[in-house]
Amino acid sequence: MRLIFLLLLLINFGCLASSCIVTDEMREQFNSKHAEDVTIDTTLRDSNFFVTIKLPESIEGQSSYSVLLVSDSLEEPTFIFPLDLYEEDNQTKAWYEIDAGLVRKHFVVVSLNDYCAPSIFKEVFYQ
Template sequence: MTSDKQIALWNEKYVSLFKVSTEKNNNSFNVQVSLPNNIEGKIFKAVWLVVGDDNDPSFIAPLSTYEEDSKTKVWFAVKPNNNDKNVLIFSYGEGCGISVDVPIEL
């Protein structure tokens, strides 16, 4: 199991590798994130969208990636609700690999 301290260190070190763009679309936002294919030689494994409180999220779902302009990306649309936090959690490597939390600012 990975400690909160280790995840915080990874977040600080690697969050800048993820390029987040948001676009307002009526009452919702389209969110697109470009991600690295590997970190420290560990291959990208999965990404989850987590909405709400860290300890009691209101919604969690895995997302699919796609290729565009020779970059790996993930996309989702969200309607802001009650100031819920939206975070993408990216996982790299097998077992106890690297995890990076990317907050989405709407």
């Protein structure tokens, strides 16, 4: 029994940990620096808005994104919906369509696939 206990003590139970802290100030700076890189086009067709989100080739060396549609508020959203990405004309895009009667305050949130990078957030203006 003592031998087993000694062996267990000698085994290295290594643990790797990392943390990531993104402050509100860092988030605002990142967003103001890169928000212009993301374009949102809205087009009214019949009674529906067709919205296209165009993403840059890369942001700070990252070219892999995820895009979310957030409703009402960034802090307390009514819903969050992931959007699929596709390539068209050598550009990464996402899109959605919404009935004009369902339009409310919406935001597009672009996250880099680097877990520690802040996200880019832009309000959608339906025109």
